[in-house]
Amino acid sequence: xxxxxxxxxxxxxxxxxxxxxxxxxxxxxxxxxxxxxxxxxxxxxxxxxxxxxxxxxxxxxxxxxxxxxxxxxxxxxxxxxxxxxxxxxxxxxxxxxxxxxxxxxxxxxxxxxxxxxxxxxxxxxxxxxxxxxxxxxxxxxxxxxxxxxxxxxxxxxxxxxxxxxxxxxxxxxxxxxxxxxxxxxxxxxxxxxxxxxxxxxxxxxxxxxxxxxxxxxxxxxx
Amino acid sequence: xxxxxxxxxxxxxxxxxxxxxxxxxxxxxxxxxxxxxxxxxxxxxxxxxxxxxxxxxxxxxxxxxxxxxxxxxxxxxxxxxxxxxxxxxxxxxxxxxxxxxxxxxxxxxxxxxxxxxxxxxxxxxxxxxxxxxxxxxxxxxxxxxxxxxxxxxxxxxxxxxxxxxxxxxxxxxxxxxxxxxxxxxxxxxxxxxxxxxxxxxxxxxxxxxxxxxxxxxxxxxxxxxxxxxxxxxxxxxxxxxxxxxxxxxxxxxxxxxxxxxxxxxxxxxxxxxxxxxxxxxxxxxxxxxxxxxxxxxxxxxxxxxxxxxxxxxxxxxxxxxxxxxxxxxxxxxxxxxxxxxxxxxxxxxxxxxxxxxxxxxxxxxxxxxxxxxxxxxxxxxxxxxxxxxxxxxxxxxxxxxxxxxxxxxxxxxxxxxxxxxxxxxxxxxxxxxxxxxxxxxxxxxxxxxxxxxxxxxxxxxxxxxxxxxxxxxxxxxxxxxxxxxxxxxxxxxxxxxxxxxxxxxxxx
Numbered sequence: 059x060x061x062x063x064x065x066x067x068x069x070x071x072x073x074x075x076x077x078x079x080x081x082x083x084x085x086x087x088x089x090x091x092x093x094x095x096x097x098x099x100x101x102x103x104x105x106x107x108x109x110x111x112x113x114x115x116x117x118x119x120x121x122x123x124x125x126x127x128x129x130x131x132x133x134x135x136x137x138x139x140x141x142x143x144x145x146x147x148x149x150x151x152x153x154x155x156x157x158x159x160x161x162x163x164x165x166x167x168x169x170x171x172x173x174x175x176x177x178x179x180x181x182x183x184x185x186x187x188x189x190x191x192x193x194x195x196x197x198x199x200x201x202x203x204x205x206x207x208x209x210x211x212x213x214x215x216x217x218x219x220x221x222x223x224x225x226x227x228x229x230x231x232x233x234x235x236x237x238x239x240x241x242x243x244x245x246x247x248x249x250x251x252x253x254x255x256x257x258x259x260x261x262x263x264x265x266x267x268x269x270x271x272x273x274x275x276x277x278x279x280x
Numbered sequence: 281x282x283x284x285x286x287x288x289x290x291x292x293x294x295x296x297x298x299x300x301x302x303x304x305x306x307x308x309x310x311x312x313x314x315x316x317x318x319x320x321x322x323x324x325x326x327x328x329x330x331x332x333x334x335x336x337x338x339x340x341x342x343x344x345x346x347x348x349x350x351x352x353x354x355x356x357x358x359x360x361x362x363x364x365x366x367x368x369x370x371x372x373x374x375x376x377x378x379x380x381x382x383x384x385x386x387x388x389x390x391x392x393x394x395x396x397x398x399x400x401x402x403x404x405x406x407x408x409x410x411x412x413x414x415x416x417x418x419x420x421x422x423x424x425x426x427x428x429x430x431x432x433x434x435x436x437x438x439x440x441x442x443x444x445x446x447x448x449x450x451x452x453x454x455x456x457x458x459x460x461x462x463x464x465x466x467x468x469x470x471x472x473x474x475x476x477x478x479x480x481x482x483x484x485x486x487x488x489x490x491x492x493x494x495x496x497x498x499x500x501x502x503x504x505x506x507x508x509x510x511x512x513x514x515x516x517x518x519x520x521x522x523x524x525x526x527x528x529x530x531x532x533x534x535x536x537x538x539x540x541x542x543x544x545x546x547x548x549x550x551x552x553x554x555x556x557x558x559x560x561x562x563x564x565x566x567x568x569x570x571x572x573x574x575x576x577x578x579x580x581x582x583x584x585x586x587x588x589x590x591x592x593x594x595x596x597x598x599x600x601x602x603x604x605x606x607x608x609x610x611x612x613x614x615x616x617x618x619x620x621x622x623x624x625x626x627x628x629x630x631x632x633x634x635x636x637x638x639x640x641x642x643x644x645x646x647x648x649x650x651x652x653x654x655x656x657x658x659x660x661x662x663x664x665x666x667x668x669x670x671x672x673x674x675x676x677x678x679x680x681x682x683x684x685x686x687x688x689x690x691x692x693x694x695x696x697x698x699x700x701x702x703x704x705x706x707x708x709x710x711x712x713x714x715x716x717x718x719x720x721x722x723x724x725x726x727x728x729x730x731x732x733x734x735x736x737x738x739x740x741x742x743x744x745x746x747x748x749x750x751x752x753x754x755x756x757x758x759x760x761x762x763x764x765x766x767x768x769x770x771x772x773x774x775x776x777x778x779x780x781x782x783x784x785x786x787x788x
Contacts, residue, residue: 146526149700150612150707150714152361168715173360174435174612176714272356277787 061105064090067155070108071199072101076119077108078156096120096197111196113141113156115183118193121158126185127193134161134169139185142177151175158185224262225252228278231271243277287462288709288720291469295727302734310739317746320753321589325577328596331756333574336422338763339623342429347770348620352429353436359616369613370629372536373424373606377483377693378598379416379637380539380686385660385668386591387412387642388649392657395587405646406565409558412642413566414573415592416634418627420599423759425626427607429619430762433769436615441712444468444604447762450769467754468604469708473724474751475601476701477731481744482666483694484508484732489666490687494680500664505736513729516695520702520725521718532696538689542682543640549676550644554651559639566635594745597752600759608704645672665741701728 059070061084068079070092077092080100088102096119113119118127126139134140138161145155152175153159159171168178189195225231225244231254233240242254250262265271302309342348351357361369390408397403430447440446445461445468452460484505492500519528547555566573578584614622645668648654652675659671673682705724706716735743 147529148714149528149703150609152613165713165715167713167717170714174615174714178715275784277784 059105059108059110061089063110064105064108065155067157069095069111069113069156069196071111072103072108074199076111076197077101079108096123098122109199111199113143113183113196116190116193117196118189119196121185124187125189126187127190128183129186130183132184132186133179134164134182134184136161136163140169140171140177140182141185142182144181146178146181148176151177153177225265225273226276226278229276230274231265232274234270234272241274285462285709285711287465287469290462291466291473291709292723292727294466294470295473295731299727299730299734302731302738306734306738309734310743313743313746313750314739317749320749321593324753325589325593328593328600328752328756329575329577331760332419332423332596332599335426335759335763336419336574339422339425339429339627343620343623346774348618350433350619350770350773351437351616352432352614352619352622353616357436357616359614359621361613366613366617366625367629368536370610370625371633372532373609373630375536375539375633375693376697377479377486377690379634379641380669380690380693381482381486381666382412382416383637383641383669384645384672385665386415387638388645388656388660388668389665390591391646391649392660393587395584395591396581400650405650406562408646409562409639409642410565410569411573411591412638413562413635414570415595416638417566417631418570419574419596420602421627421630423599423603424606424610425623426763426766427603427759428610428614428626429622430766431607432611432614432622433619433766435611438769442608442611442714443708443712444758444762446712448765450772451761451765464758465708467758469705471601471751471755472604472701472705472708473728473731474747475598476605476697477728477735478598478601478744478748479697480509480694480729480732481736482741483690484512484736485664485741486666486669487687487690487694489664490670490683490690493663493667493670493674494683494687502737502740506733509729509733512691512694512698513725516698516702517722517725519695520699520721528696528699531692532700535689535692535696538685538692542685542689543637545682546644546672546676547640550640551647551651554647555640555643558643558646559636562639563635590745594749597749598745600752600756601748603755603759604708605701605704608707609700641669641672644676648672648675698725698728 061082064070064079064082066079066082070077070079070090072092076095078095079090080093081091083089083091088104090103090105090108092101092103092108093099094101113128115128115130118125120126121139128141140159140161142153142155142157142159145153145157147153152173153171159173159175159177161169162172163170165176168176168181170176195201225247227244227247229244231242231244233242240256240258242256242258244252245255246253252260252262252265254260260271359366387408390411391404392399394401394404394407395411396407431442431444434440434447434449435442438449440449443461443465445456445464448456448461448464455461456464487508488498488500488505491498491504498504576584577588610626614625617625645656649656654675656668656671660668663671669686670683673679673686676682702721702724703716705728706720707713709724710716710720731747732744735747739746
């Protein structure tokens with residue numbers, strides 16, 4: 059691509075993999091700032107090394123280690139991910155091309171996202187979890203050069219990625235959503251498994267998912 | 281239209297009745313509203329002054345109070361926008377037709393018809409800028425800050441819808457969903473309609489004035505102003521139904537940049553040193569005399585009393601009428617800030633910008649008039665205060681270009697503020713929906729423009745000011761109760777927090 063064609067938000071291929079442009083800084087040599095959709099890592103490059111792709115209905119790709127398929131006609135529900143493909147933000151909205159947002163409520167004309175944006179139904183494609191049969195995988199420009207498969211790889215998440223966020227005994231967590239609120243304390247940790255009061259047994263990843271469990275405070279800290 | 285609420289229906293009926301009244305009996309409208317205005321100004325001047333000052337005091341108190349640490353969002357939330365972009369957005373909230381219209385006009389008018397003493401004196405020059413600072417400084421931003429604080433706090437921390445009535449939950453409980461909540465929202469909508477209509481009217485008058493100034497063949501008449509309003513209305517309605525949200529966003533961002541370029545042009549093409557001296561000197565005397573200016577209604581000084589009624593009261597009312605609109609915007613971009621950060625930002629950033637703007641635009645006018653002995657007074661007296669800006673630009677290089685740039689600036693401000701106002705009105709009348717149906721936006725667009733038109737028709741600039749003063753009166757009471765509601769909620773929050781802290785200590 060030429061530099062003047064690159065815009066924030068575009069889906070592009072770089073090193074054969076799908077990325078999203080998150081910033082264009084023309085004054086720098088490495089003027090294109092990318093984020094790899096698969097694992098949300100950042101990469102810098104130049105315009106000549108990337109190739110544009112416009113995502114469409116029934117395309118599937120991995121976003122943050124999970125596979126999704128794009129759907130135009132399915133209406134979004136609460137908690138669903140949407141990909142904004144046709145942004146037309148109103149006065150109070152702050153979103154731009156290809157932003158991925160989470161639906162917090164659904165209205166007749168559109169959805170409200172967790173970032174308080176009002177997105178009309180015509181502005182987004184729904185990201186349905188899983189890679190559907192007949193969908194068109196867009197993770198790689200040339201599928202033949204890839205060594206890893208196209209499977210959803212929850213498991214290939216680096217095992218140590220959660221280090222530094224290890225819970226400690228005495229940490230109090232609160233469960234998000236649900237009908238009644240649960241607050242519980244970490245009482246034991248056995249490798250990847252965390253035991254909380256009230257007989258709750260969770261995996262480390264589950265507890266670190268800030269969408270589901272929210273850290274409140276630690277009883278052992280001053 | 282499933283989403284349409286009783287608030288929508290009733291406020292539409294009131295607005296349509298008002299417009300019909302203005303269209304069918306403009307003289308009657310002018311005399312009745314004129315009487316109400318005189319009544320409010322002579323009997324309730326103290327009320328507007330006290331309300332504006334008390335709100336500002338509350339805002340300043342919150343900065344230093346124990347409530348300052350409360351977050352506008354969950355406790356662990358980070359600010360949604362970083363400091364620089366937040367400042368930029370607050371900046372842009374302060375920009376609009378108002379500062380372009382009054383930037384030169386107000387200080388120059390105050391100099392030629394001063395609050396104290398004789399016109400055209402040294403004292404008049406000092407007072408002129410100081411009072412402009414008063415009108416565009418901490419008070420309006422205090423009002424917006426408290427309004428926005430209430431909206432942001434109840435929306436982001438308590439999960440309430442972004443309605444004015446939702447901020448009354450601590451006082452009224454579930455009754456906010458009943459008739460009393462509806463009444464609150466209708467009063468807010470009513471204030472917004474006329475606050476915005478005043479701006480649009482000013483915009484139309486100034487576009488006409490500018491065109492007349494550059495091309496004298498274009499007359500300055502209500503017909504031309506109607507055509508301007510009609511064209512701009514069609515433009516923004518087209519843009520809002522065709523889903524040009526991105527275009528409008530771009531327009532309003534580039535507008536702010538054009539305005540800043542125009543300001544820097546005047547600063548550097550004019551006498552930079554003088555303008556900055558004027559700014560700094562006035563800043564000092566503004567801070568020194570703030571309490572007196574805020575509350576002085578001069579029962580024994582007829583000149584100042586009259587002057588204050590026609591300027592300060594109009595502004596205070598206009599700001600109150602604008603509060604739901606600007607407040608909604610400021611609240612939206614401030615998620616995740618603490619109350620302390622929030623109020624410091626909202627009070628300081630736009631105030632500095634507005635006072636700088638007035639020093640540069642008004643200062644250039646007074647410099648030409650007082651030091652260069654250019655007779656701007658004559659031009660303004662014969663052609664009206666709406667040409668003040670163009671009369672000043674005419675004495676700078678590339679004046680035709682900058683004048684046309686200024687006209688484009690006002691026109692685009694007109695489009696962007698009309699667009700955003702219709703969005704906010706649509707939201708307020710569809711239960712706080714962030715996706716108001718297009719039809720409500722179109723209806724509000726037409727009604728606000730029509731209101732601006734009949735006001736101009738019935739009495740020109742004076743009628744625009746009258747409308748703001750009247751529409752703001754009921755909303756001022758809402759602001760008073762909103763302050764109590766906020767404080768009550770903050771107190772409860774601190775109580776709960778203390779209880780939790782005690783409990784954790786006991787456990788340890």
